[in-house]
Amino acid sequence: SKYADVIVDCVYSNTLTSSCQLDSLPLIAQDTLSPTVDDIMDRVVVSHPWMGDRFKDFIEQQDPHGDFKRLLRATTAIVISYDIRPAFYWAATGAIYLDPEFLWLTPSERDTINEAPDYRSGFGAELQFEMIWRYVKNNDYASATYPWRVRTERSAADTLYDLGYLLYHELAHANDFFPSSRWSSLSSNKRLLDEAVDQSTQSDILDVTHPLASQVMKDLAQVRYAGEDATTQQKSYLPLDIELLFEPDGAVYFYSYRSTREDFAMLFEELMMQSRYGISRDIAITNNP
Numbered sequence: 135s136k137y138a139d140v141i142v143d144c145v146y147s148n149t150l151t152s153s154c155q156l157d158s159l160p161l162i163a164q165d166t167l168s169p170t171v172d173d174i175m176d177r178v179v180v181s182h183p184w185m186g187d188r189f190k191d192f193i194e195q196q197d198p199h200g201d202f203k204r205l206l207r208a209t210t211a212i213v214i215s216y217d218i219r220p221a222f223y224w225a226a227t228g229a230i231y232l233d234p235e236f237l238w239l240t241p242s243e244r245d246t247i248n249e250a251p252d253y254r255s256g257f258g259a260e261l262q263f264e265m266i267w268r269y270v271k272n273n274d275y276a277s278a279t280y281p282w283r284v285r286t287e288r289s290a291a292d293t294l295y296d297l298g299y300l301l302y303h304e305l306a307h308a309n310d311f312f313p314s315s316r317w318s319s320l321s322s323n324k325r326l327l328d329e330a331v332d333q334s335t336q337s338d339i340l341d342v343t344h345p346l347a348s349q350v351m352k353d354l355a356q357v358r359y360a361g362e363d364a365t366t367q368q369k370s371y372l373p374l375d376i377e378l379l380f381e382p383d384g385a386v387y388f389y390s391y392r393s394t395r396e397d398f399a400m401l402f403e404e405l406m407m408q409s410r411y412g413i414s415r416d417i418a419i420t421n422n423p
Contacts (some may be wrong), residue, residue: 135176145211145229146179153226153327154210156320161228163207163317174206179229181215182246188237188290189214196294199410205305208312210326217248221300223307225330230304236297241285249282258358262422263373265380265388269295269407270416299407306402310336310395337398346391348379355391373419380419387417 135141137159144154162169162177171193180186189212193202206212210228214237221233238244269276276295280286311330312320320329346352354371356362380388386404390397407413 137176141177141211142179145227146213146215146231150227153325155323155325156329157322159210159228159326160322161208161210161312161317161320163312163314164320164322167207167317169203169207171203174203174212177206177209177211179211179213179215181217182234182243184243184246185214185234185237188234188239188243188293189232191290192237192293192297195290196298201406201410202301202305205301205309207314207317208305208308216246219248219250220252220254221304223304225307225311226327228308228312228326228330230301230308232300232304236293236300238288239290239293240287244282254359254361257361258354258364259422260364260369261354261357261371262369263371263376263419264422265376265417265419267387267415267417269299269413271295271411271413276411276413295407295411295413298411299403302406303399303403306399307395310398335395335398337394340398340401341394344384346383346385346397348383348391351376351379351383351385351388351391355388359389359392373421376419386415 140154140158143150144159156164162173166173171190174193175186175190178186178189180189197203208228209223209230211230212232213229214232214234216234218231219233219235221231221236223230234247235244238247278288278292280288313336316333350371354368354376357364357368385391385397386400390400404415407415
């Protein structure tokens with residue numbers, strides 16, 4: 135695409151030291167408000183070709199409402215690489231970064247993915263509770279799990295719900311920073327990051343109108359998801375204590391307390407999964423297994 139010479143340096147370079155200007159790599163919405171699949175694929179960066187092929191198939195075949203094409207307008211790029219875990223959105227580049235674990239269909243494709251666990255997996259190990267979750271459809275798991283040791287294939291339909299919730303979540307972040315109301319007023323000669331922090335986000339508004347009240351839960355989320363050291367008091371909380379703190383707030387999950395931006399993204403993700411697929415998140419608070 136016309137951005138082929140700059141897109142990697144702007145979104146996935148080990149030497150990246152500054153956010154690119156919008157005239158170098160604009161949001162997709164600044165090029166077109168009705169992006170085609172080809173417009174989207176012009177912004178895809180991959181470490182292995184199959185990842186781009188699978189993503190293209192997903193956008194073509196698994197987006198009947200056009201949700202993802204519309205939500206992707208708030209991004210500059212889609213990066214899919216063997217070494218991304220977990221997935222994330224980064225306002226400094228305007229790109230979403232996807233774990234290809236959500237895309238593989240064959241054992242040989244899966245073999246190219248880094249098996250290293252999520253770097254956060256050991257955070258909060260000293261806490262005496264765990265909040266576990268699953269997506270549920272018709273009172274059963276919405277998606278199957280595939281252990282690494284089992285070399286099996288799966289169909290594109292098998293990836294729908296997992297990739298769907300991931301995209302709704304990460305693209306909620308993108309549209310939080312760059313809602314459609316701002317697209318026409320973005321300055322092409324400014325850095326993307328400067329534009330991203332120039333105004334209040336949608337999540338800031340949510341935090342004013344429907345704030346999460348429990349500071350204890352917010353502090354615990356920093357331990358579980360940001361790797362902060364747990365205090366003696368935090369180590370003493372049992373599942374029943376967490377239930378009493380969590381339930382009155384109306385948060386949809388523990389991760390909502392990580393930041394106001396995550397609260398916004400979690401709400402949007404769950405709303406869209408229920409609206410489009412009839413799927414709900416099921417959560418439980420238990421002792422730390």
